[in-house]
Structure formats: structure tokens, C-alpha cells
Amino acid sequence: MRAMATPTVSHVDPLMFALLDDVRSRLMRLFRAPQGSFALAISGTGTAGMEAAVANLVGDGTRVLVVVTGYFGDRLAQMCERYGATVRRLEVEWGRACDPDALRTALEAEGADVVAMVHAETSTGVLNPIHQLAAIARKHGALTIVDAVTSFGGHALDVGAWGIDACYSCTQKCLGAPSGLAPVVFGPRALERRVKCRSFYFDLQLLEDYWVRRKYHHTMSSTLVYALDEALAIVEEEGLEARWARHERNHRALVDGLNAMGLSVLPPEGERLWTLNAVRVPEGVDETGVRKHLLDEFNIEIGAGLGPLAGKIWRVGLMGASSTPQLIVLLLGALEKAFAAQGRRHTMT
Numbered sequence: 001m002r003a004m005a006t007p008t009v010s011h012v013d014p015l016m017f018a019l020l021d022d023v024r025s026r027l028m029r030l031f032r033a034p035q036g037s038f039a040l041a042i043s044g045t046g047t048a049g050m051e052a053a054v055a056n057l058v059g060d061g062t063r064v065l066v067v068v069t070g071y072f073g074d075r076l077a078q079m080c081e082r083y084g085a086t087v088r089r090l091e092v093e094w095g096r097a098c099d100p101d102a103l104r105t106a107l108e109a110e111g112a113d114v115v116a117m118v119h120a121e122t123s124t125g126v127l128n129p130i131h132q133l134a135a136i137a138r139k140h141g142a143l144t145i146v147d148a149v150t151s152f153g154g155h156a157l158d159v160g161a162w163g164i165d166a167c168y169s170c171t172q173k174c175l176g177a178p179s180g181l182a183p184v185v186f187g188p189r190a191l192e193r194r195v196k197c198r199s200f201y202f203d204l205q206l207l208e209d210y211w212v213r214r215k216y217h218h219t220m221s222s223t224l225v226y227a228l229d230e231a232l233a234i235v236e237e238e239g240l241e242a243r244w245a246r247h248e249r250n251h252r253a254l255v256d257g258l259n260a261m262g263l264s265v266l267p268p269e270g271e272r273l274w275t276l277n278a279v280r281v282p283e284g285v286d287e288t289g290v291r292k293h294l295l296d297e298f299n300i301e302i303g304a305g306l307g308p309l310a311g312k313i314w315r316v317g318l319m320g321a322s323s324t325p326q327l328i329v330l331l332l333g334a335l336e337k338a339f340a341a342q343g344r345r346h347t348m349t
């Protein structure tokens, strides 16, 4: 918030370009991108990051295999279709991660130019084994596009070691900045295999002209860049690995507390996100009533289920600054009260 109170500068001010250089090098380090990659922040939210990746790597007739493990995998498939791709979906049951063998079988049956997939599926609380999936895609000669919107800064992610070709995220989740920018990175193979970009706004060539060659493309918000640069500095101060460990520790503490109260989470152990916890709504509970109680009485907002999981789960985010033991204790106590208000007893003792 303090960073955002800094007086604004123009999009072509020398100070702005110095900030953009700083953001670029921080993103290269935090994505663990290999040399020769291009990292930047797209103006727009996580969806703009998704669109930038797709618009530069997918065109008419590109064969894209999309791993669909939930709502955001589906969005990725829709996006690829809009850019003219021939899309094949590898559908996975909501609440489960993609089995690497399923991807191997799908690629052996029919090749793909691009494999697109979501690392942290926010709609189901599921973590996909991207290091394995990306290796399989690469073995079959496909480029990989990875959505790291809910994992970047919260879960282990290594663009270089895992062989990811394009990866995008957002600012408002594990980085803890306001929404409005989308960090993205394109690796060397992706930069080589770019298509002619149909979008003016997301054209990587034009964006590179601005970020690197200082040529006007659009009027980027310095306020959002101040916020992102500060958020990235905070991540680097904590250290990526320490931050991942904190997210894991707090996730486990929450699940232990929930289990003690007789509640459970949807994905099986080993497929769970640390950043987004999908909690099963117990039979007979008014799920909207619980969310309203938490918000009205405790100022805690948790998410509802999406698509087929609507009414069946709550989605509890523990991301960035909100992944703390204090907030977990507060949430568990607040849940106990919300259940009690419905005449239900779910307590930790």
C-alpha cells in the first residue's frame, strides 16, 4: 500500500524503465527461468497472462492438448479455441490431479504442438504434477503452457528445471499485491516457435519493444508496477524456499484443525494445494449461511464451489500474507461459531 502511494511517473519515464528492468530480473529469478527467456508483467489480471501466452503460441490449426482438471483448465481450452487452435481436452475428474500416464497415453495416441495445463487448479484445490507432465510433453516435442496463477510464490515452481516453455501468473494471490498485472515468462523454445500474434495488446514483439527497446506500446500503470516490484522484493527477502515451506506448514495446520473438527478436504493427500484448500461442506449444512456468518461476524471471506462443485465445497485461500497460523486459528474458531449458529456441533475439543 505504501509503494502504491509513491507519486506516479509516466510509462516512458527513466524511473519507470529502471523499475521494469528490476521487475524483469526479479521475475527471471523467481520463475527460475533459463537464460534466453523473456520475463515481463502483462497489463491485466491472470486471464491477461493466459491470453498473452496463448495469443503468442497458438494460431489457426495449432494442435493443442489441454489438461482440464477444473474451471481454469476449461478457460484455457476456450481461450485456445478462440485463437483458432484444434483443441483436444484431456478431461480429469474434478478434485483429482492429472495422472502422468493419462497424458503419455493421450500424446502417444495423437501428437500435439502445445500442451496447456494448470499447475494449481483453484476451482478444486488440486496440484497437478507439472514437473512430470511437462517432461512428458517435451519428450513428445510439444511446447508447454503452464498456468501458475495460484502457485507462483506459494508452491515449488521451476520453469527451467521442469522444462516449461511459457508460464503465467497474477499479482493478487501468492505474491500479495493488488490485482492488475500478470507476470509471464517465455522460454527460449517458446520465443522461437511464436505464431503471428492476432492480438495487438498481447503481441510479445511489441511488448518487447516497450520493455527492452523503450518504445511506446501502451500506457502501463506505474502504480501497479511499484506494487509488483515491492511484492517481488518481499518474496525475495523471505526466500522462495522458505515461502513455499511456510505455505505447506500452514496448509497442514489447517487440515489438521479441520480434521479434528470432523471436516475433510476434497483432493487426496499428495494432490492438495497448500494455497487453496477445498473443504467439503458437511451434509445438511447451509453452505451460503456459513460463508455469510464468517463474513458478517468475523470479516473472513472464503470462496464458494464452482461448476459441479457449487454447494459441495468451500475454498479457503491461504496465500502470501494470509498464510499465517493466526488466521488459521481465527478461521477454525469462526467456523465453529458458524456451525453452532446452525445448531451443529463441529468443535476441535
Ligand SMILES: Cc1ncc(COP(=O)(O)O)c(C=O)c1O
Pocket: 045, 046, 047, 048, 050, 072, 118, 120, 121, 122, 123, 147, 149, 150, 170, 179
Ligand atoms: C488457476 C487460475 N487461472 C486463471 C485465473 C484468472 O485470473 P484473474 O481472475 O486474475 O484474471 C484464476 C483466477 O482465480 C485462477 O485461479
